[in-house]
Amino acid sequence: MLAVRGLDAHYGRAQVLNDVGFEVAEGEATVLIGRNGAGKSSTMKALIGLLRPSAGSIRFMGNEIAGGEPHRIARLGLGYVPEERRIFTELTVMENLSVGRQPARAGLPAWTPERLFALFPNLGEMRTRPGGRMSGGEQQMLTIARTLMGNPRLILLDEPSEGLSPLIVEQMAAALAALKRDGMTILLAEQNLHFAKHVADHAAVIEKGRIVWTGTMAALLDDATVRDRYLAV
16 A cells, blocks of 8 residues: 655754555555664655655555645545644534545545544544644544544554553553554554554564564564564664
8 A cells, every 4th residue: 555665854954764665455464664763754755745755665556646745635535643743722522523624535434523432432432622632642543533534545654652651552542552453554654563563464673764674563573683672772
């Protein structure tokens, strides 16, 4: 569903991505994993069009999207959950969800608030609460739910477990696992291996803006050398 090849990107003269390449298969979850500052968020921003690549190819559902405008990429069915959450703090849960609504896509069941509240029961109990009066974990759930209201074919999640309590992290992992069981394709950027192993089928390890290892999550968990070299703090 998503194929990235030879992706380079810069912030000014500083190169932040160097020949990045990986694939995400339909119906599976892949984690882009690495230490803080390894290039995970820059990769996500390049995929959704917030960072213009200087070289390389990004093909989504057969369409070349490298360098495209974010709103046009989103309309193709690529959903993005940013690290900063960026909910509308003065709008209620229901109003935030309405902002994210897009038409249903052929071959996909449409997301509705009730379906989202089954996935995130916490949100169902605070439908009229403004986003600014929610905890960080609740805001993260709302951000994901708002993105799902766009009926994406693939969802990008940038550091969804960062700054959350262990209980909320566990709930988040369960929700993402449920999404995958329902057939959602997921690309997750994470540095939390414990969280990622409960969600991802495949992994791409990134270090200093370059992919240094790819394989199944099971293979990564079995390879202590790779984990110690690229993921240990």
